[in-house]
Amino acid sequence: MIREHIEELIFIGSFLVIKRGNNMIKVDNLSYSFPQKDLFNNISFTLEDGEHCAFIGTNGSGKSTLIDIIMDPEKYMFDGKLEIDPNCRIGYVSQFSQLDKTKETTVFQYIGEEFIKLQNDITSICAEMETSTDIDSLLEKYQQALDAFDAINGDDFENNINKNLNLANLIKCKDLMISELSGGEFKLIQVIKEMLNSPDLMIMDEPDVFLDFENLNSLKNLINSHKGTMLIITHSRYLLNHCFNKILHLENMELQEFDGSYIDYNFSLLQTKIELQELAIADNEELKRNEKLIKKLRVIATENSESAKGKSLNARVKIQERLEKRRIKAPFVNIKQPNISLFTNNELEETIVLKVNDYSVAFDDMVLENVNFEIKSTDKVALIGSNGTGKTTLLREIFENNHDSIEINEQVEVAYLSQLQGKTLNESNTILEEFLDSGFKNYEEIRAYISNYGFEEEAINQKIGSLSGGEKNMLQLAKVSASKANLLLLDEPTSHLDTYSQMALEKAIENYNGAILMISHDFYTIVNCMDFVLIIEDKTVRKMSIRKFRKMIYASHFDRDYLEIEQKKKLVETKIELALKNTDFTLAKALSQELNELVKLL
Structure with a gap:
């Protein structure tokens, strides 16, 4: 009511x-x-x-x-x-x-569950009305069911299901059982x-x-x-x-509200950062001048007991306190990026570290046949393909290394990050217990290490199971890094990570001196730091250059000039960061105007 x-x-x-x-x-x-x-x-x-x-x-x-x-x-x-x-x-x-692999219902029935239930309720009430003497209560139930059906646009629900399945390119799945879908398809459903x-x-x-x-x-x-x-x-x-x-x-702990697009919001944050850093430098200079004056007045006040000298000192201290309070607080622009570092103690000369020869696997409806590829000691490789094509199975079998078709160089040490976080993290452990189990020696060593990955000291005794998905992936990355392995197998490492952590990971991958085989659907991470891709198509794997991959994605999903504009935007943003580092605010402001013109094009 x-x-x-x-x-x-x-x-x-x-x-x-x-x-x-x-x-x-x-x-x-x-x-x-x-x-x-x-x-x-x-x-x-x-x-x-x-x-x-x-x-x-x-x-x-x-x-x-x-x-x-x-x-x-x-x-x-x-x-x-x-x-x-x-x-x-x-x-x-x-x-x-x-x-739910056991769910015995079609995609259409699953999507239309509420509509079909209300339809059946209305039909049932109508049938009951034909024989019942209590018409008034049945009319009320009928009207309630009809109102609920109208509220969800029930009269047109079949057309709307078809329209949305077409929009999501899933009309082919309409009559499939839910259990036949990939995880990605089910999410869209x-x-x-x-x-x-x-x-x-x-x-x-x-x-x-x-x-x-x-x-x-x-x-x-x-x-x-x-x-x-x-x-x-x-x-x-x-x-x-x-x-x-x-x-x-x-x-x-603070929240900012912005009416507009994310691209405009990022530009607004960058402008704010330029202004705040300029103000902060002016404030810092004033604080330094004031601090010198306070020290001088303290010396004079110590040597001279005149009350006027003491008053001058107190007044100057109050000015300093006001300046400290006025210090710029910028929770949305000065965000600490985690310091992800991937390194190895066993850097290899250029050699083949992983070879896959005529690998085949089959289970359910998923099949891989005659897969062949090799990875050298410093190659950064993305393994890509549609949901449900066997990428995770292949990566896991490489990690387990018990398949005749998989050959790993005997000098190679392997570390593995799983998209199923419970496979590599004990969620009943605290962070402290997890890293003690991984070979760290004491509390202080662990506290110092995990602080690089965005964990404050109070989090060290937190249960891993209570962490967010992104925090769990950061812990996995911390464990992978601590292994100092020279071949990293990463299954969706950017999943759940915030954008700052994604960019920190990209930087770490670029600087890593070992080999990486990474499953990813993140277009930005792939084009920013991978050497080439292995794409699963037609039950096998083929090699593709980053240039060709980028062209393929942009041809399907972006306007023709989008890539060029975005690359220019990234270049200007890098120049602005460098100008800010050199405290050249005149250049930073000029570049921000150039950036604004590019943002308008996007």
Whole structure:
């Protein structure tokens, strides 16, 4: 029943207001803490009808927790206000949804489950009305079912399912059983199912994780076609650059709201960084001058007991305190990038470290036949292909090294990062226990080491199972690095990582002196730091240059000039960073104008 009044629900330590209004969601001065750390401090934002909002921030900053609070506010004790339109129906897609291989239903039946149920209910009520004497109660039930069917646009649901399956390039899967889908296809089917139930607010938590590029492009199309309000946690640079008209950025317990595209937001942050660094240098110079004066006044005050001298000193100390308070705080521009370092103690001269000869494997419907390739001691190689083509199986068999077709150089030490994080991390361990088990000697050594990967000291006794997906991948990278191996097998290492960590990983890969075989669907990481790709097509693997791979992707998914513009943009951004490093603010400002012109073209 529609409520026409404000209903207030007060909990211990939290305050939730449910009301009608123009805003879909309004958060006002919300604060929330875990026992290990504070997550939010008086954050505020609104989400209005029709906005497509990207929710970004570094790993572990609390994005998923804030989503959980919105989804079920009564479960959490928070300070501040959360206002949600009482008629707001929320659709939700989790980052951890798993394909149920035993589910005996077709894709069409799975997507249309709610529609088919309501259809059957309406048919059943109509049949009951033919024989029942209690027509009034049945009419009420009939009207309720009809209203629910209309609310999700039930009359046209078959056409809408077909339309969205076509949009996602999955119409071929319509009559397949759910159990026959790849993980990436199932993720898109979940998105379509939630969208077609016509929610007022669609919430998705990293829906892009593990999607191949074709499926990622399909997800982009689904997002851009959706008419309702969306709140999506994502670190995908592809989605961020091509979707969204609003940004929420959560960082260092604070939240910033930006109306506009991600590309515009990044440009705004860069301009702010130039301004803040210029102000910070001026403040630092003033602080230094003031500090010298205070020291001089202290000496004079010590030697001279006149009260006027003491007053001068106190006044100057107060000025210094005001300057300290005025120091620029920039939680959204001065974000500490993790210091990922990949290195080996056993660097090899150029030689073949991995050879695969006539490798074949078959299980379920997935087959690889006559796979042949080799990797040299410093090659950085991306293994790519559609979801479900056997990439992970091949990488795991190389790691296990018990197949006759796989030959690893005897001088090679191998380290492995799994997309199934529980395979390489004991989630019941604390971070401290995990690294003690990995050969580290004591608390201090571990604390110093993991700080490079973005973990503060208070996190060292945190259970691994309680970490975010991105934090778990950072721990895997820390363990891989600590192994000092000279062949790294990385299965989706950028999944769940925030954009700052992705770029730090790219830098580490470029500087690594060993060999890497990496499964990835991240176009940016592949073109930024790989030497070539091995692409799985038609049940086998073929080698492709980065230039050809880039051309193939851009021909299918980007405008002709996009690559050239993006490369120029990256070059200008690098020049700006160098100018800031040299405190040449005149050059930085001139370059930012040049960057602005490129941003407009994108």
